[in-house]
Amino acid sequence: MGFSPGHPAYRGRFAPSPTGPMHFGSLIAALASCLEARVRNGEWLVRMEDVDHSRCQSGADSQILNALEAFGFAWDGEVLRQTKRNAHYQAALDQLKAKGVVFPCVCTRKELSDSVMALDGGQRYPGTCRHGLPEGKAARLWRLAVTDESIACDDAIQGRLAQNLARDVGDFVLLRADGLFAYQLAVVVDDAGQGITDIVRGADLLASTPRQIYLQRCLGLPTPAYAHLPMVVNAAGEKLSKQTRATPIDHAQPVPALIAALTLLGQAPPADLAGSSIADIWVWAIQHWKLSQVPHQMRLMAPDYSRYS
Numbered sequence: 001m002g003f004s005p006g007h008p009a010y011r012g013r014f015a016p017s018p019t020g021p022m023h024f025g026s027l028i029a030a031l032a033s034c035l036e037a038r039v040r041n042g043e044w045l046v047r048m049e050d051v052d053h054s055r056c057q058s059g060a061d062s063q064i065l066n067a068l069e070a071f072g073f074a075w076d077g078e079v080l081r082q083t084k085r086n087a088h089y090q091a092a093l094d095q096l097k098a099k100g101v102v103f104p105c106v107c108t109r110k111e112l113s114d115s116v117m118a119l120d121g122g123q124r125y126p127g128t129c130r131h132g133l134p135e136g137k138a139a140r141l142w143r144l145a146v147t148d149e150s151i152a153c154d155d156a157i158q159g160r161l162a163q164n165l166a167r168d169v170g171d172f173v174l175l176r177a178d179g180l181f182a183y184q185l186a187v188v189v190d191d192a193g194q195g196i197t198d199i200v201r202g203a204d205l206l207a208s209t210p211r212q213i214y215l216q217r218c219l220g221l222p223t224p225a226y227a228h229l230p231m232v233v234n235a236a237g238e239k240l241s242k243q244t245r246a247t248p249i250d251h252a253q254p255v256p257a258l259i260a261a262l263t264l265l266g267q268a269p270p271a272d273l274a275g276s277s278i279a280d281i282w283v284w285a286i287q288h289w290k291l292s293q294v295p296h297q298m299r300l301m302a303p304d305y306s307r308y309s
């Protein structure tokens with residue numbers, strides 16, 4: 001896999017974690033990433049982000065693919081599964097080891113509980129093992145040593161974001177104590193491996209983007225363009241997810257959910273589109289889709305899409 005002659009100028013992707021069925025928030029990410037790829041004459045790939053298989057729910061991957069089909073999505077190529085990609089993640093970690101930019105660490109979460117809060121709500125790593133492991137202790141996990149510099153990203157929806165990883169995040173984990181590769185490493189290796197040029201995804205991942213850009217630089221990989229959609233939240237302000245008991249999208253009722261998704265994405269579908277077939281909605285959506293109309297907010301409340309039926 002990778003860039004090939006005749007490779008399209010645009011390649012996007014939808015990368016769900018199969019931790020549960022698709023909900024309205026994942027529909028937004030799928031729809032916007034797919035429409036942007038289609039209007040740019042690009043390809044749209046689907047990747048199952050099951051690297052943390054302890055969080056995955058059995059059957060959720062086929063539920064997600066069935067939902068995509070029921071909603072009229074058509075993806076290009078084979079679905080990539082992270083559980084089959086360990087050798088690639090290991091090769092990337094080995095490359096970083098050879099470069100001397102990663103280090104083994106023995107610290108447990110409990111030992112770090114007093115450190116300063118990082119931007120993602122975790123603990124900022126205080127650098128304990130950066131210059132060597134304490135005597136007689138074996139490595140539990142591997143971290144990337146970050147630098148004290150500003151890493152910026154010009155997001156097509158959210159504007160410019162800059163982070164100083166040393167100050168805002170700290171040396172972050174690439175290989176976890178449970179032996180699983182971390183999402184940050186897997187996503188960077190896979191986006192490059194699949195030749196992804198443009199990433200359209202939820203704003204919950206905006207704060208991860210400078211870490212991913214930094215990793216791309218360490219690995220000598222290209223940085224894709226980013227567009228972070230408003231994150232869909234429930235009435236309590238929580239991101240829709242399995243944990244917040246988001247209602248799964250109804251495979252038998254795709255039209256109201258698609259109309260509600262286009263509306264939330266600022267595309268203002270006409271009222272009579274609600275009486276159309278899925279195929280007609282896609283035709284309208286591809287003709288009218290404009291990323292520039294997507295609201296610039298970081299979060300938006302989920303609509304009650306039953307009223308669109």
Ligand code: GLU
Pocket residue numbers: 014015016017049187201202205
């Ligand atoms: N797997 C992540 C999720 O479902 C998305 C990762 C990404 O788009 O980079 O939240």
